[in-house]
Amino acid sequence: MSGGETTAPIDMTRTWAPQVPAFxxxxxxxxxxxxxxxxxxxxxxxxxxxxxxxxxxxxxxxxxxxxxxxxxxxxxxxxxxxxxxxxxxxxxxxxxxxxxxxxxxxxxxxxxxxxxxxxxxxxxxxxxxxxxxxxxxxxxxxxxxxxxxxxxxxxxxxxxxxxxxxxxxxxxxxxxxxxxxxxxxxxxxxxxxxxxxxxxxxxxxxxxxxxxxxxxxxxxxxxxxxxxxxxxxxxxxxxxxxxxxxxxxxxxxxxxxxxxxxxxASHIVGQISKEIAARQDIAQEMLGHLGMMRTNKSSLHVWIDLPSPWTAEPFIQAARTKGVILRHPRVFATPGTNVEQNIRASLIAPSTHEDLRRGLSVLATLLLSRT
Structure with missing residues (x-):
């Protein structure tokens, strides 16, 4: 960023059907x-x-x-x-x-x-x-x-x-x-x-x-x-x-x-599947080499295993300071379940591939920093 310009936060919290050209x-x-x-x-x-x-x-x-x-x-x-x-x-x-x-x-x-x-x-x-x-x-x-x-x-x-x-x-x-x-x-x-x-x-x-x-x-x-x-x-x-x-x-x-x-409807589903696959390719490119990501080719999000000493809350706060918004994984936990070592990151919420790359780049940097 320069010249006083600001960049909107990249929301990686929600999953829904991605936008596709035919829709x-x-x-x-x-x-x-x-x-x-x-x-x-x-x-x-x-x-x-x-x-x-x-x-x-x-x-x-x-x-x-x-x-x-x-x-x-x-x-x-x-x-x-x-x-x-x-x-x-x-x-x-x-x-x-x-x-x-x-x-x-x-x-x-x-x-x-x-x-x-x-x-x-x-x-x-x-x-x-x-x-x-x-x-x-x-x-x-x-x-x-x-x-x-x-x-x-x-x-x-x-x-x-x-x-x-x-x-x-x-x-x-x-x-x-x-x-x-x-x-x-x-x-x-x-x-x-x-x-x-x-x-x-x-x-x-x-x-x-x-x-x-x-x-x-x-x-x-x-x-x-x-x-x-x-x-x-x-x-x-x-x-x-x-x-x-x-x-x-x-x-x-x-x-x-x-x-x-x-x-x-079937045509839209086919296009959505292709868009998800394209975003999964970006995720593999940006995070796959770290060995910390769980996903499948059809998933709307990735599930990240946080390396020590990271836990969910500090990681979420660190990401927020760099313009990336994440959900706390406790929302997915049933009573008595500890889920402090994982983060879900939506691949669909970022509106463009460029925004997705920016968001994943922030996450990759944080995962490598471990501080």
Whole structure:
């Protein structure tokens, strides 16, 4: 910097779908199509509830790209996003005072949602392959768990990609103890060559959740939920028919369905995957040689092992003084989990490749300084 110029801070906290060239054009086409639809007034002025039959069929067809075959649309809902859906699932599967299991490092909202429902979250040990089945079984033996929440594909925050063998082992434990699985597959459609989801291995046990936030856009505020059975879905919905907070926004549903039916959604996902890969290449170039970074080619972020004597708080403060903003890893920790030796850095939040390089350069310098 010179001549009194200042450079805006580089935010590396959040992960969402990266901007890609085709997005504006295809969304404009979908918006135009929806605006010209004969039922536009109903789309705006009426509840869409959990999607029209057309919405559900389009969603089932699209999710077949991940599941291997289209799920029965009678088991599928469109909802108002991941967090609203998790709140409903937690409240219906677990009574107040009950416990659910989750990876010891997990999606930052899990603890907050469980707290709202007065539900305990019990940590399951993880390794480089994700949730450990032996640790889950130990919890099942010691506690009457209501469900297990798991993010096996591009785990947030560690980026691990659970192997097929481990998925099968986790399913065996869940089946042994009749434990419902809540699978958050938010990265599933952007994860190249990922093993099949748990919902494909154990569809009768799994509540499968796929948000469009990472593969289309977080502003659409929409997720898909696939229930283990028609009866399970009916039981979920029966007591809460008028709770509209998790209904899908009508305009979002119409836009997403048009994107799917036109083929634009798959095109966007392909472009997003390419952009993520390009940013991963930059991360490998800037940090890979340090041997402190964990990631996978489809991940929106990297998970950094801090060298001694660094711990999270001093590292975050040092980065901030150099214009890089990071989140404290404690937001991902379940109760009793120490996570002071790691940092998650988003590769997507920086708006340009140049900003990403600048941010990663700051992190590399700090990691090498160790002071």
């Amino acid at each position: 504006r054009e295809v969304v404009e086409r979908s918006l135009t199509a929806v605006a010209r639809a004969p039922d536009l007034v109903s789309i705006i002025q009426r509840h869409r509830f959990h999607g029209s039959p057309r919405d559900k069929q389009a969603g089932a067809d699209w999710l077949s790209n991940r599941l291997g075959a289209p799920p029965n649309p009678t088991r599928l809902l469109m909802t108002g996003g991941t967090q609203n859906t998790l709140m409903v699932l937690f409240s219906r599967l677990a009574s107040q005072g009950a416990a659910i299991a989750a990876e010891k490092l997990t999606y930052a909202a899990i603890g907050q949602l469980a707290m709202l429902g007065r539900i305990s979250v019990l940590p399951v040990d993880i390794d480089e392959d994700g949730m450990r089945d032996d640790s889950l079984e130990s919890l099942c033996k010691a506690h009457n768990l209501a469900a297990v929440y798991i993010n096996p594909t591009g785990h947030n925050p560690t980026t691990s990609m659970m192997s097929l063998e481990r998925r099968q082992k986790v399913v065996r434990v869940a089946r042994k103890y009749a434990l419902p699985i809540i699978e958050d597959d938010v990265h599933g459609l952007i994860a190249n060559n990922a093993p099949p989801p748990l919902a494909s291995i154990a569809p009768d046990l799994t509540w499968y959740l796929m948000s469009v936030s990472k593969c289309l856009g977080i502003g659409l505020r929409t997720a898909y939920l696939i229930a283990p059975s028609d009866d399970g879905l009916a039981d979920l919905l029966r007591p809460i028919p008028s709770v509209s907070s998790w209904f899908v926004p009508g305009l979002s549903a119409a836009i997403i369905t048009h994107l799917i039916e036109s083929g634009a």
